[in-house]
Amino acid sequence: MVMVVRNPIIEKQSKDGKPVVEYQEEELLDKVYSSVLQQCYSMYKLFNGTFLRAMEDGGLKLLKERLEKFFHRYLQTLHLQSCDLLDIFGGISFFPLDKMTYLKIQSFINRVEESLSIVKYTAFLYNDQLIWSGLEQDDMRILYKYLTTSLFPRHIEPELAGRDSPIRAEMPGNLQHYGRFLTGPLNLNDPEAKCRFPKIFVNTDDTYEALHLIVYKAMSAAVCFMIEASVQPTLDFCRRLDSIVGPQLTVLASDICEQFNINKRISGFVLCCVFTLKHLTDLGRVRPSPRWRCDRLGSGVLSVPVVVALSEKEPQFKFIYFNHMNLAEKSTIHMRKTPSVSLTSVHPDLMKILGDINSDFTRVDEDEEIIVKAMSDYWVVGKKSDQRELYVILNQKNANLIEVNEEVKKLCATQFNNIFFLD
């Protein structure tokens, strides 16, 4: 596959007044776009299988059809101008969770897989962050990308608009819960409801499995159930899934929310204070909308998005962390992904420096540390320790090199004290 990217140009007035076109090849990071290209293929493969398989199935004609159909829509969703370091990593954001709640989730998944035996793999996400993947890492990586940049954002919009109320009408003999299908039938009471789920292809290197992707959500907890493509899920199956998973997932989601808030308070997270909805509206930044609602209604305690909102108050540093081993990524630079665009809170020039540092790291195998002072007087630090990379942007214009080094050490001690990360 080939991707053609045109270098940005600026027109300058030459001495003689004639406009001269100048190519800004430095502005483009090759690695970002080669990563985007690879991602395109992975995404195609997730929904269509390999090129080779299409050729085998129906020759070049079929392959062309599939490519046409897929990329016609997919290309429009790429926002090439805002691609950056995170696209190189293609990482997964993991939801921090205590052991007990994690074990409860394990237990839940195992029980569902036991009672709905056609479920082959399960993935569990909370707040758009991964908690468990039954799929292998590479497949999860691209599925995660699809979920967080395409499927979830599409469903948040109507939620914000308050169009489909998450509280479903009480059905007789059914426990009230907040579960609903993000893929598949919209209304289980409609006997005509279509049980069509997206088909995905995983383990294409060996077993080459085709699966139906069922995404089911209750409050902030989303679960992907993947079932053998040869089995066509019926409306009855969906109803059963809904009745088994819905109530359990609702309870679990509120447990996770509660536990997360407790942990945040204990660990003295950067912004550990608990703000009530009122305070926030006073700040004038957040309007109370379903998205900001705490999962356990009425507690007045808000979860993650609030932290993001408050961190706009310019902390001393922002960072991106990535671990090649488990693809874990963490960024305080990027705002919450929206369906339209991924927003960063720093100047594109700084993002470019991050990309440059990353290219330098790729060239050498050994652990390295690079400290750069940007034109805008920000300090940018890149650290590589074994398979981990950390990029820090410091907002201390008058700091010297030693102070910067100390700041980063402090950051590592607070944020990464439980991993082996060399100072």
Add this chain to the structure above:
Amino acid sequence: MGEEDYYLELCERPVHFEKANPVNCVFFDEANKQVFAVRSGGATGVVVKGPDDRNPISFRMEDKGEVKCIKFSLENKILAVQRTSKTVDFSNFIPDSSQLEYTQECKVLPEKRSLKLLKSQNINVNWYLYCPESAVILLSTTVLGNVLQPFYFRAGTMSKLPKFEIELPAAPKSTKLNLSERDIAMATIYGQLYVLFLRHHSRTSNSTGAEVVLYHLPREGACKKMHILKLSRTGKFALNVVDNLVVVHHQDTETSVIFDIRLRGEFDGTVTLHHPVLPARSIHPYQIPVAGPAPVTSQSPVPCKLYSSSWIVFQPDIIISASQGYLWNLQVKLQPIVNLLPDKGRLMDFLLQRKECKMVILSVCSQMLTESDRATLPVIATVFDKLNQEYKKYLDAEQNYTMAMEAGQSRSSPLLRRPVRTQAVVDQSDMYTHVLSAFTEKKETPHKFVIAVLMEYIRSLNQFQIAVQHYLHELVIKTLVQHNLFYMLHQFLQYHVLSDSKPLACLLLSLESFYPPAHQLSLDMLKRLSTANDEIVEVLLSKHQVLAALRFIRGIGGHDNISARKFLDAAKQTDDHMLFYTIFRFFEQRNQRLRGNPSFTPGEHCEEHVAFFKQVFGDQALMRPATF
């Protein structure tokens, strides 16, 4: 009815005595559990057999008329014989000597050969019942006989407990005695004394069948009606209490049922209604061994008639057949119950209260994990939770005891006792040895199920805040590795589900060749342990990451105590001269800082490295001692 179906049995070694006949009278003493066979009024011999002592006591006494009752005092020191309704004859019992008797109408002073009246109570008594285990006597008073007056004996004193009334089945028509001693029993169940009343007809007309009403008789406070055991049948019944279970024998059907008052029943606000734990079954058929000379023993044993009308039942667990000359202890067999109680949660509740439960519980656990008999995960989780709740209770008691001991409370509080570890405490090691280890090795079990079960057990332990032993974590890892489920393993470690420990970190290191990220996972774990810094240095050096090792040890402030030779060796092995230079210079600087001289001391054994350094970089590259 299958062989495995009988859950009650008579003990294997009964007390055998000469059966009752016109010349041989048989008596049973509930206090000492002794059977007296009195032949011809004692003149031709008295044989006394207890359940524990295999050596019967035999003696002769003068025949002074028909013996109505005969008993020993505790420890067999004084023999009491009742021959008339008003007198009791006593004699100090010395084995193998003639007996000299003394008579009294009712404290016995053996040294003076006399008795002393300690206390007297004037009550019209219809009948009495004495429970030796609790030292409580129950007197039936009033015309109907249904007002019971308990007395409690302790250290030679007698205290009166509040009297209470037994509710009779229906309003009595006549004013004659309505409550018979045959329908009342006393027994200790779960450490509490209960009066058991066999009510032949329920008070409520709509329910038929007899029931057993349990009145709790506390040492202090009033007696209270607590439980009703529904028998749902009528006829002749007899009660036993075995292993805290109430056993009700029904003569008409020749079956028995058991009740456990700790199992959940229907609570109506005042009393709890219980139904039999299990379907009614006969006591296990019993064969009477045929005694006789050796040649005759080939004769097959004779089946014993069970539920015979000549059976007499005593509390708590005694059944006597006077006509056959046997005294048995009734026993509960747990293994057959496993198949009779399909609800595993209830089965566990039941088993956990039994004395000899451990091996049965472990076998239930093994059974529910076998492919053919597999329970669902929610059921397995329930069983694990019940086991761990009991396990945690014991751990807490043990911890409280240890803390109290350390705080020196042992002297001030005599009540402080080391908690008893009952068989119901099934710990991780039991589960590992008897259940989980074998379970993970079974080829036919799908690995998904194996992992789900192990995680469920770990979840349950965590839920009860019990520290999980590393061998369980190793079992999880072993299973995951066997099935190449490394990504799953990675995720478990990422969320610290498998707790950090040095053995686990070492196990991970060994997996690096199959799964490279295991190296990082292992180092992270060693780092978190914070007691494994030496191991971290070794791991890094083994990977030729000399600089990383040095930076790590410097980061934790341990660089003044490390061996220069070890690092120089590792640096030399990398064949990277610049690295060797850097490391060498670092130690020269350390020497300078610590001793004021950059050169190595002979004790550091670095001559070889100094020579190598000179060879590569020249003499002039050596650091010069700082001069001031």
